[in-house]
Amino acid sequence: MSESSANTATLSALRAALGAERVLTDPATLDLYASDDGPGHCRPCAVLFPRGHDEVVALARIAHDRRLPLVARGAGSGNVGGALPTSGSAVVSFECMQRILEFAPADRLMRVEAGAITAEIDRLARGRGLFYPPDPGSAPYCRIGGNLAMNAAGPRALKYGGTRDYVLGLRAVAGDGRALMSGCRTTKGVVGYDLTRLLVGSEGTLALITEATLRLLPAPAAVGTLRVCYDGSASACDAVQRVMDQPIIPCALEFMDAHALAAIQRAGGATDLPTATHAMLMVEADGEAEQVADQLQALQQVLRGPGLVEIKQALAAEEVARLWRARRALSGAVKALAPLKINEDIVVPISRLAALTAGIEALARRHELPIVSFGHAGNGNLHVNIMVHPETSGELARAQACLQSLFETVLELGGTLSGEHGIGAAKRAYVPLEIPAETLALMRAIKREFDPRGILNPGKMFPDA
Amino acid sequence: MSESSANTATLSALRAALGAERVLTDPATLDLYASDDGPGHCRPCAVLFPRGHDEVVALARIAHDRRLPLVARGAGSGNVGGALPTSGSAVVSFECMQRILEFAPADRLMRVEAGAITAEIDRLARGRGLFYPPDPGSAPYCRIGGNLAMNAAGPRALKYGGTRDYVLGLRAVAGDGRALMSGCRTTKGVVGYDLTRLLVGSEGTLALITEATLRLLPAPAAVGTLRVCYDGSASACDAVQRVMDQPIIPCALEFMDAHALAAIQRAGGATDLPTATHAMLMVEADGEAEQVADQLQALQQVLRGPGLVEIKQALAAEEVARLWRARRALSGAVKALAPLKINEDIVVPISRLAALTAGIEALARRHELPIVSFGHAGNGNLHVNIMVHPETSGELARAQACLQSLFETVLELGGTLSGEHGIGAAKRAYVPLEIPAETLALMRAIKREFDPRGILNPGKMFPDA
Numbered sequence: 001m002s003e004s005s006a007n008t009a010t011l012s013a014l015r016a017a018l019g020a021e022r023v024l025t026d027p028a029t030l031d032l033y034a035s036d037d038g039p040g041h042c043r044p045c046a047v048l049f050p051r052g053h054d055e056v057v058a059l060a061r062i063a064h065d066r067r068l069p070l071v072a073r074g075a076g077s078g079n080v081g082g083a084l085p086t087s088g089s090a091v092v093s094f095e096c097m098q099r100i101l102e103f104a105p106a107d108r109l110m111r112v113e114a115g116a117i118t119a120e121i122d123r124l125a126r127g128r129g130l131f132y133p134p135d136p137g138s139a140p141y142c143r144i145g146g147n148l149a150m151n152a153a154g155p156r157a158l159k160y161g162g163t164r165d166y167v168l169g170l171r172a173v174a175g176d177g178r179a180l181m182s183g184c185r186t187t188k189g190v191v192g193y194d195l196t197r198l199l200v201g202s203e204g205t206l207a208l209i210t211e212a213t214l215r216l217l218p219a220p221a222a223v224g225t226l227r228v229c230y231d232g233s234a235s236a237c238d239a240v241q242r243v244m245d246q247p248i249i250p251c252a253l254e255f256m257d258a259h260a261l262a263a264i265q266r267a268g269g270a271t272d273l274p275t276a277t278h279a280m281l282m283v284e285a286d287g288e289a290e291q292v293a294d295q296l297q298a299l300q301q302v303l304r305g306p307g308l309v310e311i312k313q314a315l316a317a318e319e320v321a322r323l324w325r326a327r328r329a330l331s332g333a334v335k336a337l338a339p340l341k342i343n344e345d346i347v348v349p350i351s352r353l354a355a356l357t358a359g360i361e362a363l364a365r366r367h368e369l370p371i372v373s374f375g376h377a378g379n380g381n382l383h384v385n386i387m388v389h390p391e392t393s394g395e396l397a398r399a400q401a402c403l404q405s406l407f408e409t410v411l412e413l414g415g416t417l418s419g420e421h422g423i424g425a426a427k428r429a430y431v432p433l434e435i436p437a438e439t440l441a442l443m444r445a446i447k448r449e450f451d452p453r454g455i456l457n458p459g460k461m462f463p464d465a
Numbered sequence: 466m467s468e469s470s471a472n473t474a475t476l477s478a479l480r481a482a483l484g485a486e487r488v489l490t491d492p493a494t495l496d497l498y499a500s501d502d503g504p505g506h507c508r509p510c511a512v513l514f515p516r517g518h519d520e521v522v523a524l525a526r527i528a529h530d531r532r533l534p535l536v537a538r539g540a541g542s543g544n545v546g547g548a549l550p551t552s553g554s555a556v557v558s559f560e561c562m563q564r565i566l567e568f569a570p571a572d573r574l575m576r577v578e579a580g581a582i583t584a585e586i587d588r589l590a591r592g593r594g595l596f597y598p599p600d601p602g603s604a605p606y607c608r609i610g611g612n613l614a615m616n617a618a619g620p621r622a623l624k625y626g627g628t629r630d631y632v633l634g635l636r637a638v639a640g641d642g643r644a645l646m647s648g649c650r651t652t653k654g655v656v657g658y659d660l661t662r663l664l665v666g667s668e669g670t671l672a673l674i675t676e677a678t679l680r681l682l683p684a685p686a687a688v689g690t691l692r693v694c695y696d697g698s699a700s701a702c703d704a705v706q707r708v709m710d711q712p713i714i715p716c717a718l719e720f721m722d723a724h725a726l727a728a729i730q731r732a733g734g735a736t737d738l739p740t741a742t743h744a745m746l747m748v749e750a751d752g753e754a755e756q757v758a759d760q761l762q763a764l765q766q767v768l769r770g771p772g773l774v775e776i777k778q779a780l781a782a783e784e785v786a787r788l789w790r791a792r793r794a795l796s797g798a799v800k801a802l803a804p805l806k807i808n809e810d811i812v813v814p815i816s817r818l819a820a821l822t823a824g825i826e827a828l829a830r831r832h833e834l835p836i837v838s839f840g841h842a843g844n845g846n847l848h849v850n851i852m853v854h855p856e857t858s859g860e861l862a863r864a865q866a867c868l869q870s871l872f873e874t875v876l877e878l879g880g881t882l883s884g885e886h887g888i889g890a891a892k893r894a895y896v897p898l899e900i901p902a903e904t905l906a907l908m909r910a911i912k913r914e915f916d917p918r919g920i921l922n923p924g925k926m927f928p929d930a
Contacts, residue, residue, distance in 0.1 A: 106710055107814040129712065151655045162653065164662075165630065178903045186812040188627065188844045188884035190616045190666050192900050192926075193908045197629075197662035201655050218712035245571055247594065247683035291756060347651040349572040379653045419653035435657050438643045443658045445914040449907060461657075 010066040011046060014090075017058040022049045022096070033091045036076040036083040038343075038426050044071065044085035049096045052113070053171055053179070053210040059092065060208060061177030069455050070175075072204035074115065074146025077138040079343055080424030082150060082203050086459050092208060094145045101211065105130060108216045109168060109185060114145030114209050118152075121214065131219040133160035136420070137328045148209050151201035153420040155252035155284075158378035162420065164200040166215045172199055172207035175451025185213055198446070203422055204457040206450040220286035223251065224296045225320045227312040228303050229277040233257050233361070233373070235307025236279035237354035240377045242302040243283070244350045248295050252284040253378030257357065259337075260330055260374040267333040269326030276309045281377065282323060327374075331383070334372050338387035342399055344406065347381045348415035359409045360384060367402035369395070381419035407433055423461045431463055475531045476511060479555075482523040487514045487561070498556045501541040501548040503808075503891050509536065509550035514561045517578070518636055518644070518675040524557065525673060526642030534920050535640075537669035539580065539611025542603040544796075544808055545889030547615060547668050551924050557673060559610045566676065570595060573681045574633060574650060579610030579674050583617075586679065596684040598625035601885070602793045613674050616666035618885040620717035620749070623843035627885065629665040631680045637664055637672035640916025650678055663911070668887055669922040671915040685751035688716070689761045690785045692777040693768050694742040698722050698826070698838070700772025701744035702819035705842045707767040708748070709815045713760050717749040718843030719792060722822065725839040728798040734791030741774045746842065747788060792839075796848070799837050803852035807864055809871065812846045813880035824874045825849060832867035834860070846884035872898055888926045896928055 014023045023046055024030075030043045045068075050056045063070050069089035076083050085091055094115035102111040105128040110121060119139040122132040135154035136142060146152070148170070153162035169183025182195035199207055230236040236255055243253060256264070258278040264270045273280070283303065285295035300311055326333075335341050348356045357373065360382075364371040375382040384406065388399045407417055407430050417427060417434050432440065444462060448454070479488045488511055489495075495508045510533075515521045528535050534554035541548050550556055559580035567576040570593040575586060584604040587597040600619035601607060611617070613635070618627035634648025647660035664672055695701040701720055708718060721729070723743040729735045738745070748768065750760035765776055791798075800806050813821045822838065825847075829836040840847040849871065853864045872882055872895050882892060882899050897905065909927060913919070 104814070104816065106706060106816040108709070109814070151659075153653060157653060161630075164659070165626075174907070178907070179901075180904050180907065181901050182904065184812070184881040185814050185879045186845050186881055186884070188618060188622060188812050188841070188846050189881040190883050190885060190887050191881055191896060192888075192905070193671075193911060194616075194629070194662045194666055195904065195908070197659045201659055206658075218714065221712070241571060244573070247686070249683065288759075294753075347649070347653050349569070349574070349650050351569065351571040376653070380651050381653050414650045416649040416651055416654040416656055418655050419651070420655060422655050423657075431656060436644075436646050439645050439647065439660065440657070442639070442643070442645065442914060443660070446658060446911055449910040449914060 007066060010062065010068050013062045013066070014046065014048060014059060017062060018048060018050060018055055022051070033073065033093065034085060036073070036078050036081060038079045038081035038084065038424060040081045040084045040425055042085045042087060044089050044091045046090040048090055048092050050092065051096050056092070056173045056208050056210050057177050057179050060173045060175065063090070063455050064176040064453055067453055067455060069458050070208070071457055072145065072149060072208050074143030075138065075141050077142045078146060078150060078424065079421045080426040082422055082424035082460060084425050094143055097210065098143070100124060107185065109213055110216060111211060111213045112144055113211055114143065114148070116144045118142050118144055118147055125216045126219050129219055130216040132166065132214060132216055134163045134166060137331065144212060145209050148200050148212055149202065149204045150422040151420070155254055155376055157376060158253055159249045159251040160217070164197050167196055167200055167212055168215050169213040170196050170199055170209055171211040172209045174207045175453060175456045180207055183213065187215060201422070203424060203461045205447055205461050206456065208456070222289040222292045223284055223286045224292040225323065226283040226296060226299060226303065227323060228281040228283060229274055229309040230279045231276055231307040231309055232278045233357040234354055235305070236281055237357055237377070239281060239303050239305055240353055241350055242305060243299065244378060246302050248285065248298055250283050250299065250378060251286040252282060254282040254327060254375070255377035255382065256280045256374040257372065259370060259372040260334070263330060263333040263337060263372060264326045266336070267326070267329060269322065274309050282327060330374055334385050337370065337372065338389055340388040340390050342386040342388060342403060344384040344403070345381070345418045345421035346384055346406070346410045346415055347379065347419040348410060348413040350380050352413040352415070353377060353380055356382065356409070356413055360406070363402050363405055367398045369399055369402055376419070379419060380415070425460055428461055428463050472531060475527065475533050478527045478531070479511065479513060479524060482527060483513060483515060483520055487516070498538065498558065499550060501538070501543050501546060503544045503546035503549065503889060505546045505549045505890055507550045507552060509554050509556045511555040513555055513557050515557065516561050521557070521638045521673050521675050522642050522644050525638045525640065528555070528920050529641040529918055532918055532920060534923050535673065536922055537610065537614060537673050539608030540603065540606050542607045543611060543615060543889060544886045545891040547887055547889035547925060549890045559608055562675065563608070565589060572650065574678055575681060576676060576678045577609055578676055579608065579613070581609045583607050583609055583612055590681045591684050594684055595681040597631065597679060597681055599628045599631060602796065609677060610674050613665050613677055614667065614669045615887040616885070620719055620841055622841060623718055624714045624716040625682070629662050632661055632665055632677055633680050634678040635661050635664055635674055636676040637674045639672045640918060640921045645672055648678065652680060666887070668889060668926045670912055670926050671921065673921070687754040687757045688749055688751045689757040690788065691748040691761060691764060691768065692788060693746040693748060694739055694774040695744045695746070696741055696772040696774055697743045698822040699819055700770070701746055702822055702842070704746060704768050704770055705818055706815055707770060708764065709843060711767050713750065713763055715748050715764065715843060716751040717747060719747040719840070720842035720847065721745045721839040722837065724835060724837040725795055725799070728802060728837060729791045729795060731801070732791070732794060732798040734787065739774050747792060795839055799850050802835065802837065803854055805853040805855050807851040807853060807868060809849040809868070810846070810883045810886035811849055811871070811875045811880055812844065812884040813875060813878040815845050817878040817880070818842060818845055821847065821874070821878055825871070828867050828870055832863045834864055834867055841884070844884060845880070890925055893926055893928050
């Protein structure tokens with residue numbers, strides 16, 4: 001929708017509130033904000049760049065009055081179209097709200113604007129012996145507001161939990177411009193309903209999060225990594241279950257299946273794998289240096305078992321960095337395998353992980369499609385990528401059938417449809433498979449209380465009513 | 466309200482649904498359920514004992530249809546009148562719903578009914594090398610439903626977090642009898658709004674929680690305790706801040722001021738304290754045995770400082786148990802000091818703890834009232850008890866003024882009014898001091914969506930509208 005077809009009066013009101021240079025409608029900008037890292041493409045009618053909480057209040061009031069849909073956006077690094085504009089919507093970019101408002105090391109907290117970059121928060125914290133545990137793959141460039149909206153996580157979630165476990169309080173703006181304040185500055189607090197965690201993971205549908213008070217932890221002094229090769233996914237999953245059945249909690253327990261390893265190798269990584277390797281685990285422990293050594297020793301014991309090909313301990317720092325770069329690059333490397341990647345983010349209880357990978361292999365065979373799996377095995381959270389050539393006749397339909405079967409398998413195994421990527425635009429049709437109708441109706445009712453005119457991120461998270 | 470004045474038709478409908486022996490209205494029973502461990506006394510019109518989720522659905526439908534207020538109750542061990550009946554209300558006791566529905570050690574989870582006893586959950590978990598971290602003082606007899614309703618915590622919250630951090634999912638019944646299901650069986654999950662954490666801490670005002678899926682952790686192999694004596698609260702608080710400014714996270718960091726120590730000693734405990742002791746810390750570390758020894762060593766270093774009187778390490782198990790019994794008995798021991806104890810549960814950021822204890826001492830002097838303080842110093846969470854002789858002219862009024870000043874001090878220091886006890890009936894008048902009016906209005910709106918006729922725990926958590 002171009003400015004000529006957008007409501008000129010609405011844009012004028014926004015320009016008056018934010019300044020003309022903060023309300024962009026030129027085609028190049030609109031194209032830049034027409035998609036995120038998920039599927040879909042739709043030009044917004046404008047991109048707004050507020051410079052603080054009060055400007056977000058002002059723009060939300062205008063949008064509410066004039067029924068202008070607002071799509072909150074951090075770095076646009078999400079995988080599910082959570083920041084995908086809908087027709088006639090304005091994108092609210094938090095790129096100009098990236099201030100660190102307060103860093104109080106003695107209270108182990110940092111108060112930041114929603115546009116602060118996640119890795120920057122962590123970097124600052126480490127300067128004072130602290131750290132910010134959630135570590136999504138996009139941390140070097142993603143913004144905390146997006147992490148909050150999606151309840152982002154990452155490998156360290158196994159030991160430390162996800163974004164929602166590190167938020168003490170929020171400032172936010174509801175869909176009618178009401179300024180909201182939730183939580184507190186302390187690690188305990190039970191006054192009022194927990195709006196903080198209601199907003200975390202609400203994907204921009206309840207309120208625009210403007211500021212967050214984040215909880216920090218003491219940074220571990222050392223980290224150690226094991227690279228463990230197995231003859232196949234079944235052996236690797238059995239090892240994961242053994243790790244989770246003993247007391248040491250690794251700070252990462254990452255799984256890669258044979259297809260994922262092939263993608264890494266095609267991209268030039270992991271060149272020294274023994275040829276018998278058809279699945280791999282990366283296992284990390286952190287803590288005091290001595291303690292890390294003890295933990296890795298004990299973990300090695302339980303990682304040994306049927307199907308083990310090789311354990312490499314005491315990797316050089318450069319080798320660990322290379323492994324993690326390869327692991328982090330997987331999402332991109334997998335894209336090279338086929339024109340379309342249907343990227344899922346399922347979770348099952350640990351005891352069902354082997355059943356899940358076996359089920360995925362069966363689905364790949366039945367639907368004649370390559371499926372690449374890797375992810376945070378210690379949480380039972382796998383990123384499952386169905387590789388599709390949409391121009392090949394019937395392949396897209398097979399992929400859709402395969403996806404439906406995958407979700408049914410996951411739910412039969414007691415799992416959930418998404419562990420960290422969220423629902424966004426991409427998966428909302430499947431939500432009723434998991435959430436009972438009455439509970440879903442209640443969620444919609446809560447949404448109406450925050451956003452009476454439904455202007456916040458319409459067409460996301462919920463199926464069409 | 467007696468049966469004659471209660472609505473006989475309502476009681477008949479409840480008896481038809483639950484069985485006559487599950488709907489008690491005899492005066493002795495009504496008296497037994499007329500109060501919890503907080504202030505206030507009010508006979509309900511009936512006490513209901515459902516035997517499962519479906520019976521809770523049935524009773525809620527009847528109550529909704531007939532506008533019968535329902536007050537959920539676990540063990541009645543709460544401190545703020547959260548389970549205090551209001552006139553004409555029925556108490557829903559979860560005492561007959563204490564089944565362990567499922568224990569899956571490999572998935573580190575336990576699914577329980579709301580009436581399961583907290584310590585029993587922990588005991589079962591430890592039988593398989595796991596544990597349930599939240600440890601309210603009432604754990605030996607309180608019920609998980611009450612812990613969930615109040616977001617209960619305890620000493621271990623410093624290292625492990627509170628109840629809300631160990632709930633994977635809930636079954637619950639809304640105020641109109643709708644059955645709700647939230648969360649999942651996995652440690653990660655982001656599908657839909659986080660109703661789980663919205664219900665946790667909602668004090669029975671949004672829904673009746675019937676079942677919970679709890680997350681368990683590997684049990685630490687060993688625990689070690691330090692008893693650290695200081696010359697006064699200021700020195701002890703400075704030491705707390707030093708502890709929180711280094712990387713080791715103790716699993717308990719408890720503070721007792723001189724009045725609390727006197728109460729313990731009057732009750733026959735802590736008889737061997739050096740006479741110069743006017744404040745004490747109990748510091749615990751857990752983990753592998755060797756690691757505990759290292760941690761206590763390092764903690765001793767930072768606990769030494771100005772005002773230190775004595776550190777006792779390597780206490781015998783019996784001595785540690787005695788100390789904890791004394792600490793746990795404090796709440797009761799303090800009651801013996803005056804006919805009325807106004808029991809608060811405030812929290813401030815760690816960096817303001819010394820300012821808080823100094824402020825409390827100033828308030829005690831100004832209002833001429835003894836104030837006994839102790840609690841979870843590592844979270845900045847103190848239980849502050851204003852001791853009152855209400856029959857002494859003017860003392861109750863002084864206590865009320867003192868309380869108001871205390872809350873103002875806490876909020877000025879960036880704190881919150883309650884860390885773990887909740888609001889209930891006792892503190893609701895003070896909630897607007899902390900929560901802005903617009904946010905409070907939104908909470909009330911959410912309540913209406915769950916409980917359109919306002920029958921769930923009326924007169925709790927919120928000030929009168």
